[in-house]
Amino acid sequence: MAKVRLVQGNEACAMGALKAGASFYAGYPITPSTEIAEHMAEMMPACGARFIQMEDEIASAGAIIGASAAGAKAFTATSGPGFSLMQELVGYAAITEIPVVFVDVQRMGPSTGLPTLSSQGDIQQARWGSHGDHSIIAIAPNSVMETYYQTIKAFNLAEKYRTPVIFLLDEEIGHLRERFEVDENEEIEIINREKPTCAPEDYVPFENVAGGVPPMASFGEGYRYHFTGLTHNEKGFYSSALPVVDKFNRRLVDKIEKNVKDIFECEELFVDDCDVLLIAYGSVARSAQEAMNELREAGVKVGLFRPITIWPIDEERIKAACAGKKAVIVPEMNLGQYAREVERIVAGSVPVKKLCRVDSELVIPEEIIDMVKEVLK
Amino acid sequence: MKPIYQEYFRNNLPHIWCAGCGNGIVMSAWARAMDELKLDKNNVIGVSGIGCSSRITGYLDLNTLHTAHGRALPFAQGAKMARPDMDVFVFSGDGDCAAIGGNHFIHACRRNMDMTLIVINNNIYGMTGGQFSPLTPFGKKATTAPYGSVDPSFNLCELAIGAGASFVARGDIYHAKQLTDLIVAGYKHKGFSVIEVIASCPISYGRRNKIPNPADMMQYVKDHTVAKAVAEKMTPEQLEDKYITGILHEAQGREYTEEYAKLCERVQGGDK
Amino acid sequence: MATKWKIRLSGTGGQGVIKGAVILAEGALIDGSNATQSQVYGPESRGGSTRAEVNISDQAILFPKVENPNLLLCMSPEAYDKYAKDLIPGGILILDGEVGKGKEIPGVKIYRCPITEICREAMGSELSANVVALGVINGIANLVSFDAMVESLHRNFKAKVADLNVKAYQLGLDAAKKIEPYTV
Numbered sequence: 118m119a120k121v122r123l124v125q126g127n128e129a130c131a132m133g134a135l136k137a138g139a140s141f142y143a144g145y146p147i148t149p150s151t152e153i154a155e156h157m158a159e160m161m162p163a164c165g166a167r168f169i170q171m172e173d174e175i176a177s178a179g180a181i182i183g184a185s186a187a188g189a190k191a192f193t194a195t196s197g198p199g200f201s202l203m204q205e206l207v208g209y210a211a212i213t214e215i216p217v218v219f220v221d222v223q224r225m226g227p228s229t230g231l232p233t234l235s236s237q238g239d240i241q242q243a244r245w246g247s248h249g250d251h252s253i254i255a256i257a258p259n260s261v262m263e264t265y266y267q268t269i270k271a272f273n274l275a276e277k278y279r280t281p282v283i284f285l286l287d288e289e290i291g292h293l294r295e296r297f298e299v300d301e302n303e304e305i306e307i308i309n310r311e312k313p314t315c316a317p318e319d320y321v322p323f324e325n326v327a328g329g330v331p332p333m334a335s336f337g338e339g340y341r342y343h344f345t346g347l348t349h350n351e352k353g354f355y356s357s358a359l360p361v362v363d364k365f366n367r368r369l370v371d372k373i374e375k376n377v378k379d380i381f382e383c384e385e386l387f388v389d390d391c392d393v394l395l396i397a398y399g400s401v402a403r404s405a406q407e408a409m410n411e412l413r414e415a416g417v418k419v420g421l422f423r424p425i426t427i428w429p430i431d432e433e434r435i436k437a438a439c440a441g442k443k444a445v446i447v448p449e450m451n452l453g454q455y456a457r458e459v460e461r462i463v464a465g466s467v468p469v470k471k472l473c474r475v476d477s478e479l480v481i482p483e484e485i486i487d488m489v490k491e492v493l494k
Numbered sequence: 495m496k497p498i499y500q501e502y503f504r505n506n507l508p509h510i511w512c513a514g515c516g517n518g519i520v521m522s523a524w525a526r527a528m529d530e531l532k533l534d535k536n537n538v539i540g541v542s543g544i545g546c547s548s549r550i551t552g553y554l555d556l557n558t559l560h561t562a563h564g565r566a567l568p569f570a571q572g573a574k575m576a577r578p579d580m581d582v583f584v585f586s587g588d589g590d591c592a593a594i595g596g597n598h599f600i601h602a603c604r605r606n607m608d609m610t611l612i613v614i615n616n617n618i619y620g621m622t623g624g625q626f627s628p629l630t631p632f633g634k635k636a637t638t639a640p641y642g643s644v645d646p647s648f649n650l651c652e653l654a655i656g657a658g659a660s661f662v663a664r665g666d667i668y669h670a671k672q673l674t675d676l677i678v679a680g681y682k683h684k685g686f687s688v689i690e691v692i693a694s695c696p697i698s699y700g701r702r703n704k705i706p707n708p709a710d711m712m713q714y715v716k717d718h719t720v721a722k723a724v725a726e727k728m729t730p731e732q733l734e735d736k737y738i739t740g741i742l743h744e745a746q747g748r749e750y751t752e753e754y755a756k757l758c759e760r761v762q763g764g765d766k
Numbered sequence: 767m768a769t770k771w772k773i774r775l776s777g778t779g780g781q782g783v784i785k786g787a788v789i790l791a792e793g794a795l796i797d798g799s800n801a802t803q804s805q806v807y808g809p810e811s812r813g814g815s816t817r818a819e820v821n822i823s824d825q826a827i828l829f830p831k832v833e834n835p836n837l838l839l840c841m842s843p844e845a846y847d848k849y850a851k852d853l854i855p856g857g858i859l860i861l862d863g864e865v866g867k868g869k870e871i872p873g874v875k876i877y878r879c880p881i882t883e884i885c886r887e888a889m890g891s892e893l894s895a896n897v898v899a900l901g902v903i904n905g906i907a908n909l910v911s912f913d914a915m916v917e918s919l920h921r922n923f924k925a926k927v928a929d930l931n932v933k934a935y936q937l938g939l940d941a942a943k944k945i946e947p948y949t950v
Contacts, residue, residue: 122921123792123803141576143568162761167575167754171568172601179561179568179598180575186559187539189576209562233807293830294788294803296795336557336573337580339536343504343552345560346544354506354552400830407828482829 124297126290127194129261130220131156132299133268134192138307139218140166141189143180145173145199148232149288150222153194174199178206181217185210186344188335190272190309194220197239198229201246207281208247211369213344214323214333216275216310218268220284222291225477234477235288237399240454243283244428250366252373254380255283255428257399261295266305267425273308274380278372279330285427287450289400289479313340323351325364329372374429381431384423385438387413391420392443393489396435396459398424401448401480408485419489427455432462439467444492448472448480468492498525502535504555511546514700514708516667516693516715520614521550523670524583527677538581541570543595546621546695547587547614556583564594567602567611571750574607578751581681582609588629589619592650596628603657603686607750610680610687613650616695624698631735635702650690651742660685660747664739666692668716676741685747692719692737771822771909772832775899776849777841777862779807779814782896785922787818790900793910793918794822802830815844822909837907839899840865841881860902862895870950877906877945884941885934894934901938906945 124132131153134142142157144150154170161168167189171177174195181191195203200221210217223239225231239246243255254274258267268284275282313320313332322342324331334340343353348365350356356365373380384402386409388394397405402423412419422438424430439445439459445467447456453471460469472488474480499507502525511517528538540556542548544563551558557580561569570584591599591613602611618636619625626636626643629650633642654662661683665673673691680687694700694711705711722740725733773790777783784805791803802821808814819832837858840846846866853859855873862881870876879902885895897919904910910918915935920928 121795123788123795123801141572143572143575162754162758165758165762169571169575169754171571172597175565176568176598176601179565180572183541183559183561183569183572183574184576185572186557186569187573187576187580189572191572191576205562206565289804289830292804294791295827295830296800336539337537337577341535341555341557343558343560345552346562347560403828403830410828479829479831481831481833483833 119298119300122297123294124261125152125292125294126261126264126286127152127222127292128156129265129297130194130268130284130286131160133265134218134272135160135164135166136265136305137269137272138190138309139192139272141181141184141191142167142193143169143171143177143184143191144193144195145171145177147174147196147199149224149291150194150196150220153220153222174202175206178203178219182206182210182213182215185215185217186336188337190276192218192220192272194222196222196224197226197236197242200239200242204246208249208251209346210281211247211251211253212249212346212348214279215344216279216281218271218275218282218284220286222286222288224288231477233288235400235450235479236475236477237287237401237450237454239285240427240451243285251369253283253428254278254280254373254426255285256425257285257287257427258290258425259399259402259423260290261293261297262299263425264290265297265299269305269307273306276308276310277330278376279310279333280373283428285399287399293400312338317341321351322353323349325351325368329368329375377429377431380426380429381434382425383431383434384425385421386423387418387420388422388438389420390418392418393420393492394439394442394445395419395421395485396424396445396447396455397421397449398427398455401450404480404482405448405485408482408489411482412486412489417489417493430458430462435459435462439463442467444468444470446470446472446485446488446492448485450474450480498522498529501525502528502555503553506553509553510549512697514694514696514711515546516616516695517547517550517614519667519670520547520612520673520691520693521553523673524612524677526674527681530674530678531681533581537579538583539570539573539577540583540585541566541573542585543587543590545587545590545619547585547616548590550585564590564598566590567595567598570609571602571605571607574609574751575754578755584609584611586611586613588613588615588617588650589627592628592648600653600657603654603659603688605750606658606660606685606747608684608686610677610689612677613688613690614693615650615690616693616699618695618699620695620698624702634699651688654688655743658747659688659743660745661687661741662743663688663741664690664692664737666715666719666737666739667694668712668719669739672739679741683744685749692739770824771820771837771907772835773820773822773837773903773909774817774832774835774849774852775820775839776815776817776845778844779816781816781841782893783816783841784818786896786900787820789897789915789918789922790903790910791820791822792921793914794820796914796917797911799824800827802827804830815842815848817845817849837903839903841895841899858907860899860906862899872950875947875949877902877947879941879945881938881941884937888937889930889934894931897931897934898938898941901935902942902945905939905942
């Protein structure tokens with residue numbers, strides 16, 4: 118039986134990464150993510166995994182991509198300012214289809230902002246921070262236990278879809294300590310990148326395969342091929358031929374967006390039996406659930422839709438959840454970064470109310486309760 | 495036996511470089527070094543940044559990684575950490591390595607990870623059409639220094655030595671055989687090996703600085719490079735516009751991946 | 767409300783307020799309750815005001831923060847000035863030494879105890895004042911069992927230091943018995 122322990126979100130992320138098979142970590146210290154680096158530095162040598170502290174966040178991003186090309190399961194952890202520095206290489210990982218995980222423990226921004234205080238301000242940065250039209254996967258857990266399991270999922274998705282995955286903790290969850298009860302020997306599905314089975318001379322590393330994700334050989338396995346951040350043909354070499362470029366860019370987006378049903382995960386509470394729907398993620402979803410519980414006890418029909426996967430969005434699912442509601446309320450610790458997606462998806466068919474906090478404090482249940490009462494007036 | 499270029503280059507030539515460019519000479523000097531070292535290509539990783547010189551990796555029949563501007567060394571160190579048993583060559587240029595990648599360069603020297611960095615210094619940003627770099631000599635012209643550069647340059651090799659690289663050498667494209675020897679020596683040295691190569695860009699540098707002819711450019715390289723042994727007998731005035739070539743620094747240093755492996759052993763043995 | 771105990775420990779950076787909260791929350795888990803622990807601190811690791819919060823409940827804890835504690839510990843005058851007003855009416859207010867003297871808020875149960883002084887005199891340093899405070903808290907409110915606290919101290923400190931802290935904890939428990947609570 119698993120021992121009950123008090124564990125911090127950042128530590129759960131570190132443990133989840135090791136469970137997922139992370140064999141390489143490169144990072145640069147930044148509050149509020151630093152505990153992840155500290156845990157990796159402590160735990161990795163014992164299992165022969167490799168840790169390096171780099172000179173900055175750009176170097177950290179480069180190192181994990183290089184390590185992944187050489188066969189490692191690699192990740193880094195940072196916060197908003199560092200994540201901004203990494204953005205060029207998030208795009209590099211996307212275009213070269215090298216699986217890596219970027220953990221971003223969100224803090225108040227812009228710039229240095231409030232380094233020790235919480236925010237959910239990187240929702241759109243995670244999606245659009247790097248230039249170009251690739252797609253991305255991003256995940257936001259709401260508890261310490263979920264952080265553990267979703268970290269494993271982040272690695273699995275990176276490997277399965279050959280893509281960078283952004284793991285969006287917020288400072289509240291990253292630094293929260295709570296009950297952690299996990300059997301270290303628990304059987305959990307671990308996905309590793311699909312390897313080519315053909316002869317090296319027949320290997321087409323960026324082939325337009327059905328499903329959009331070609332098998333990936335690691336360095337040293339006899340398939341000598343080329344990664345480049347230039348737009349490339351299926352062989353991996355630079356190409357500016359119009360049909361090649363167009364097809365390539367569309368595949369990068371489609372391999373994620375067309376598999377949204379496989380990738381997207383959410384929690385739905387009383388979604389079918391409510392007049393007002395709350396849509397919340399990460400730490401704020403806990404406030405939303407508490408508000409919902411209190412309101413339902415008082416007979417007010419409120420439901421909660423909690424996206425665990427932030428990107429890509431299962432738009433059909435959100436549309437269905439919102440249909441026919443008197444109002445949808447989106448509480449978040451930014452000025453409406455997810456609410457704008459909900460507005461776009463429901464396209465005026467349901468009123469969408471934003472409940473935004475950008476003073477570094479977690480949205481409190483009472484604020485949500487007040488807004489529900491307001492919209493039901 | 496196959497010619498060297500067939501053995502070590504991919505079947506995708508001709509390359510993109512201008513006539514008279516020095517990059518091809520460096521690439522073939524590297525291939526001759528490979529031929530001498532008899533390395534297993536499957537076990538060799540080639541990493542480069544962005545710029546004319548960094549396009550080299552596209553032509554090498556290795557496991558290759560053409561990365562982002564200035565970032566070749568972080569990628570290379572990540573790859574080396576993941577596979578310490580593999581050989582790593584990094585190709586960079588003066589802009590890529592000394593400007594945007596300058597910080598990574600310093601820290602790669604400091605860590606002393608076992609790999610060989612070849613910096614092709616043609617004194618200019620060639621691919622973007624001739625802007626000055628941190629290695630463009632004072633007073634020389636570039637598109638962003640149309641009246642001559644007032645931006646001081648620095649000595650990359652001295653920087654490397656100061657930052658802790660355990661092997662530092664300088665070669666040039668005129669003395670191609672010496673360059674091959676330096677690459678071989680750099681590879682054999684355990685630790686971070688830096689080889690700066692004085693090269694030519696007749697199009698973006700030469701034309702603006704009164705050496706537009708590739709042959710004259712080659713002559714310029716010959717005239718401005720001095721072997722270390724000869725340089726030792728010259729006065730500072732005589733050496734003022736000269737590049738000293740040869741192995742400039744060689745030392746035993748702790749190699750990063752070995753130290754990390756020892757650390758793992760120590761931790762696994764229960765000793766902290 | 768599902769959460770039973772909403773505790774805020776406050777003081778200055780370096781007093782071990784966060785560590786104290788961690789030990790308390792882990793003790794509650796060992797007792798079989800649910801607990802969350804969170805904190806708010808400035809960018810510096812020393813100085814500035816620090817608050818750490820613990821929720822203890824036999825049910826799942828959703829909102830992890832403490833807006834209005836029913837138990838508040840103030841280890842510094844600055845923390846008192848900042849947080850005393852948040853305590854719910856009838857709540858437990860534990861004050862270290864002279865903290866807040868002369869400006870006590872009305873309608874709460876005040877437990878004044880020279881926590882830091884007790885620690886310094888008995889242990890020769892103020893390092894374990896946070897653990898003495900935990901003893902005082904549990905002596906007053908009995909949030910976590912003695913055995914669970916000892917186990918938690920052992921989980922959170924290396925063996926030698928843990929034993930010292932068990933001693934510090936006992937000092938707090940004993941001191942709590944002597945406190946005469948008052949209300950203004």
